Amino acid sequence: MTLRQAQGPIGSPIQGVTLYSFTRAFHGREYDLEGLIRKVAAEGYGPGLEIIGFSSFRGFPHIDDAYAGWFRDLVAETGLVTTSLAVNADIGIHRDRLLDQDELIEYMTLQIKAAAKLGFPIARVQISIEPDSMEALAPIAEEHGVTLALEVHADQYASHPRILALRDRYEKVGSPFLGFTADWGATVTGFAPSLIEAYRRRGASEELLGKVVDLWNEFYQQGPPADQADHGQRFGRFIGLAAQNGRPDLGIDFGINGTGLFGPARVDDWLEIMPWIKHVHGKFFGIDENGEEPSVPVRELVKLLVENGYNGAISSEYEGWHWNHWQSPFEIIAGEQAVQRSAAENAGSRMTTDAADASRQLAAWLPRTEGVRA
Numbered sequence: 085m086t087l088r089q090a091q092g093p094i095g096s097p098i099q100g101v102t103l104y105s106f107t108r109a110f111h112g113r114e115y116d117l118e119g120l121i122r123k124v125a126a127e128g129y130g131p132g133l134e135i136i137g138f139s140s141f142r143g144f145p146h147i148d149d150a151y152a153g154w155f156r157d158l159v160a161e162t163g164l165v166t167t168s169l170a171v172n173a174d175i176g177i178h179r180d181r182l183l184d185q186d187e188l189i190e191y192m193t194l195q196i197k198a199a200a201k202l203g204f205p206i207a208r209v210q211i212s213i214e215p216d217s218m219e220a221l222a223p224i225a226e227e228h229g230v231t232l233a234l235e236v237h238a239d240q241y242a243s244h245p246r247i248l249a250l251r252d253r254y255e256k257v258g259s260p261f262l263g264f265t266a267d268w269g270a271t272v273t274g275f276a277p278s279l280i281e282a283y284r285r286r287g288a289s290e291e292l293l294g295k296v297v298d299l300w301n302e303f304y305q306q307g308p309p310a311d312q313a314d315h316g317q318r319f320g321r322f323i324g325l326a327a328q329n330g331r332p333d334l335g336i337d338f339g340i341n342g343t344g345l346f347g348p349a350r351v352d353d354w355l356e357i358m359p360w361i362k363h364v365h366g367k368f369f370g371i372d373e374n375g376e377e378p379s380v381p382v383r384e385l386v387k388l389l390v391e392n393g394y395n396g397a398i399s400s401e402y403e404g405w406h407w408n409h410w411q412s413p414f415e416i417i418a419g420e421q422a423v424q425r426s427a428a429e430n431a432g433s434r435m436t437t438d439a440a441d442a443s444r445q446l447a448a449w450l451p452r453t454e455g456v457r458a
Contacts, residue, residue: 098445195207299342303343
């Protein structure tokens with residue numbers, strides 16, 4: 085059975101990476117921003133380059149002309165292609181109150197302008213932004229030529245009512261500058277073995293670890309949580325499981341990862357929003373001894389994108405750095421990208437790995453505004 089939604093040209097996703105994957109090396113001062121960018125180019129993890137604004141650019145979202153020029157020159161020199169700038173929609177930046185709608189729009193506008201100034205055609209926004217806010221931001225995105233791609237991330241999923249409400253608003257507004265970033269963490273098929281190993285190294289018993297996997301598998305069979313109450317109950321069961329087995333200190337960690345990082349939706353759930361997917365986070369957690377991702381169906385996900393004509397970028401997003409301190413993230417990223425390339429070939433296409441091709445392809449894939457102002 086094919087997951088293809090409609091007949092049409094097959095896609096050739098652009099290979100890329102988010103620097104978030106190398107957070108441990110960045111925080112450990114093994115590399116600064118320039119060093120990481122040069123490493124990505126030299127080791128062939130691009131050509132697509134995604135960066136998180138607040139974690140990588142000092143003073144963000146205030147970017148002066150000299151710094152923007154330096155960054156653009158560096159990207160051009162290294163032969164990479166900027167794909168997505170991850171921006172924040174944190175309405176709780178003040179200690180005593182939340183941002184109101186006008187303040188949120190102003191806050192997001194600053195970040196949209198920063199994305200344009202730095203040369204990013206996409207700004208990844210977060211699920212905390214409501215449909216009204218996305219509609220209000222559409223003309224601002226159009227003015228600056230930056231597509232707003234809201235991230236669909238576990239514990240949300242493509243057919244979640246909150247995501248469908250956004251999709252329906254996009255359809256009503258009709259702006260090509262509104263869309264989604266599809267995060268593969270919403271469609272995971274198993275509790276990550278590398279995380280089980282990390283818990284083992286923290287002294288968790290094999291009995292407890294077996295029960296954790298069994299509980300996640302139970303939730304997988306049930307499908308994704310219907311609502312936040314259902315999500316909360318699942319979170320609570322992980323906490324209870326840890327307490328009942330003498331490791332209450334691991335309960336919240338089990339719950340956060342088991343419900344907020346490993347989403348149990350099925351691959352074809354992405355078809356609900358496929359026409360609005362502008363960017364993809366190739367979320368994954370590790371590569372096994374067979375060179376495969378054991379808990380994320382990378383091959384099926386790439387096949388889905390190819391068969392539905394997706395020509396945007398996939399940013400490999402290695403999340404295992406949170407707990408895996410015994411393996412190199414660079415080697416793991418290389419392994420996952422090899423799986424993506426193999427999957428695309430098996431689906432009758434290829435991953436785009438040439439920078440010039442990627443630049444032309446991305447320009448054709450995303451909308452443009454004449455006379456864009458940074």
